[in-house]
Amino acid sequence: MLANKQITKSLSLEKYGINKATAHYQLSPKELHQITLVNNQGVESATGALAVNTGEFTGRSPKDRFLVKDEETKDKVWWGDINIPFDTDKFDKLYDKVVDYLSEKEIYVRDSYACADDNYRINIRVINEYAWSNLFAYNMFLRPEESELENFKEDWIVVNAPGFKADPSVDGTRQANFSILNFSKKIALIGGSGYTGEIKKGIFSALNFILPVHKNALPMHCSANIGEEGDTAVFFGLSGTGKTTLSADPKRKLIGDDEHGWTKENTIFNFEGGCYAKVINLSEENEPDIFNAIKPGAILENVILNDDGSVDFENTSITPNTRVSYPLDHINNIATPSIGENPKNIFFLTADAFGVLPPISKLTPAQAAYHFMSGYTAKVAGTEAGVDEPQPNFSACFGAPFMPLHPAEYAEMLSKKMKDANVNVWLVNTGWTGGAYGTGNRMKLKYTRAMIEAALDGKLEEVEFTQHPIFGLNMPVECDNVPSGILNPKETWSDKKSYDEKAMELANSFKRNFKKYEDNSNKEILSGGPIV
Numbered sequence: 008m009l010a011n012k013q014i015t016k017s018l019s020l021e022k023y024g025i026n027k028a029t030a031h032y033q034l035s036p037k038e039l040h041q042i043t044l045v046n047n048q049g050v051e052s053a054t055g056a057l058a059v060n061t062g063e064f065t066g067r068s069p070k071d072r073f074l075v076k077d078e079e080t081k082d083k084v085w086w087g088d089i090n091i092p093f094d095t096d097k098f099d100k101l102y103d104k105v106v107d108y109l110s111e112k113e114i115y116v117r118d119s120y121a122c123a124d125d126n127y128r129i130n131i132r133v134i135n136e137y138a139w140s141n142l143f144a145y146n147m148f149l150r151p152e153e154s155e156l157e158n159f160k161e162d163w164i165v166v167n168a169p170g171f172k173a174d175p176s177v178d179g180t181r182q183a184n185f186s187i188l189n190f191s192k193k194i195a196l197i198g199g200s201g202y203t204g205e206i207k208k209g210i211f212s213a214l215n216f217i218l219p220v221h222k223n224a225l226p227m228h229c230s231a232n233i234g235e236e237g238d239t240a241v242f243f244g245l246s247g248t249g250k251t252t253l254s255a256d257p258k259r260k261l262i263g264d265d266e267h268g269w270t271k272e273n274t275i276f277n278f279e280g281g282c283y284a285k286v287i288n289l290s291e292e293n294e295p296d297i298f299n300a301i302k303p304g305a306i307l308e309n310v311i312l313n314d315d316g317s318v319d320f321e322n323t324s325i326t327p328n329t330r331v332s333y334p335l336d337h338i339n340n341i342a343t344p345s346i347g348e349n350p351k352n353i354f355f356l357t358a359d360a361f362g363v364l365p366p367i368s369k370l371t372p373a374q375a376a377y378h379f380m381s382g383y384t385a386k387v388a389g390t391e392a393g394v395d396e397p398q399p400n401f402s403a404c405f406g407a408p409f410m411p412l413h414p415a416e417y418a419e420m421l422s423k424k425m426k427d428a429n430v431n432v433w434l435v436n437t438g439w440t441g442g443a444y445g446t447g448n449r450m451k452l453k454y455t456r457a458m459i460e461a462a463l464d465g466k467l468e469e470v471e472f473t474q475h476p477i478f479g480l481n482m483p484v485e486c487d488n489v490p491s492g493i494l495n496p497k498e499t500w501s502d503k504k505s506y507d508e509k510a511m512e513l514a515n516s517f518k519r520n521f522k523k524y525e526d527n528s529n530k531e532i533l534s535g536g537p538i539v
């Protein structure tokens with residue numbers, strides 16, 4: 008219960024179908040702490056951050072997304088094969104059930120927006136069953152000025168009801184949890200899962216349609232930061248490959264850790280106002296910026312606390328997908344506003360579970376396009392349900408689950424922008440070295456950081472490169488602060504023959520995966536793939 012707490016604005020939710028609910032509007036982090044303790048939805052951690060233990064697995068389920076067509080553009084044929092249409096009647100019925108479920112409850116409403124560049128801004132109203140999920144929206148979306156709240160007009164709403172479980176046989180969902188985007192009604196409907204990642208990734212998926220289709224801007228699943236010389240770097244990567252970790256660099260201003268747009272005005276802007284970092288095995292020594300961002304206002308999700316109230320970062324008993332969300336200003340060195348210029352360097356992060364790809368290689372434009380469409384990585388334990396050990400995976404554009412359009416739509420835009428900006432593109436393997444997963448080890452973070460630093464400082468421009476015989480990738484032969492012996496992956500394997508076999512196996516997987524794009528890819532792109 009909310010003891011004498013504010014409802015800062017009398018808010019009618021009936022227009023959404025939610026009746027007689029008590030709506031707590033724009034809850035502040037401080038108030039959340041009071042409520043949370045009263046409602047017993049979470050516990051205070053030793054740091055003063057809020058630790059939320061949902062007691063059930065919360066993470067992404069690979070099958071919980073459906074996309075509904077956009078009515079405004081229904082006449083335009085988008086070459087899309089990833090979106091799965093969900094019957095609009097079924098959507099309406101399920102929506103009614105969810106709002107009935109929320110009616111007469113005490114619920115939490117927040118007005119916020121996405122996109123740091125005003126030309127692309129969309130206003131978002133987030134309606135949550137739980138107070139802590141509402142604070143997640145405060146942490147992760149952009150926070151309007153008080154004066155902007157007076158006449159706030161939402162473009163999209165997110166309705167988030169973790170306690171509501173769908174009945175797949177009646178509701179047409181594939182399981183009890185679901186995350187549905189209705190582009191016609193501009194609603195993200197999330198139920199059956201407390202994973203707050205769905206709230207941000209729902210709006211991300213919407214923007215991945217809206218920006219290219221309506222605004223001629225390229226949306227990207229990437230982090231970004233700016234160096235002292237004003238040079239922007241962008242880090243693409245599927246979940247767990249290092250976007251958040253590697254963009255948090257005290258020497259560079261953070262733009263954002265996960266979702267950005269690249270505009271026709273030659274700028275990069277963050278969609279979000281916060282970060283959502285993995286905290287599994289987090290240490291102050293390895294990741295000081297993220298560690299120190301855990302302070303009052305941050306929300307730790309799915310973590311277990313020690314008896315003394317400190318966080319047990321090694322504990323994965325709920326899920327390996329332990330997380331913390333915090334506003335961007337919990338990081339010391341940030342770009343304000345979260346906007347940078349055209350990137351000088353782009354990194355494609357891959358966590359190669361085969362231990363085959365070099366830890367860093369420089370890509371030709373053809374290789375850049377090929378690897379972007381392929382989106383090869385390993386899914387690491389955590390973000391997706393059912394992934395307990397690294398699994399090789401191809402996720403187009405390094406983010407297929409969130410990309411409603413066909414990968415070629417994004418790849419074409421990216422190729423053109425990369426060419427115009429004359430950007431350096433690097434493939435960085437943050438995954439295994441010295442053997443595949445099970446035999447080798449994950450690349451040491453300090454080496455990955457050193458390689459990225461050398462690329463950013465232009466030091467890799469001056470060194471010699473050798474070509475990988477199977478992938479055709481150009482590998483530097485030396486790099487400051489990195490043992491030369493690890494730059495060529497074959498050298499790190501004790502059994503060279505096994506390396507060649509694994510490399511051929513991976514090359515064949517690339518080719519098999521790319522078959523579906525062959526008809527629509529020009530010769531140049533195809534030449535960016537494995538060379539044998």
Ligand SMILES: Nc1ncnc2c1ncn2[C@@H]1O[C@H](COP(=O)(O)OP(=O)(O)O)[C@@H](O)[C@H]1O
Binds near residue numbers: 246247248449455
């Ligand atoms: N060499 C490495 N480079 C980057 N991350 C690494 C490396 N080795 C281990 N890690 C760990 O991998 C995880 C990367 O996660 P994160 O940066 O949140 O990925 P993303 O933002 O792409 O989802 C972190 O837990 C980090 O500590």
Ligand SMILES: C=C(OP(=O)(O)O)C(=O)O
Binds near residue numbers: 390
């Ligand atoms: C939040 C997510 O993305 P990332 O792991 O890239 O932060 C997610 O996929 O649920």
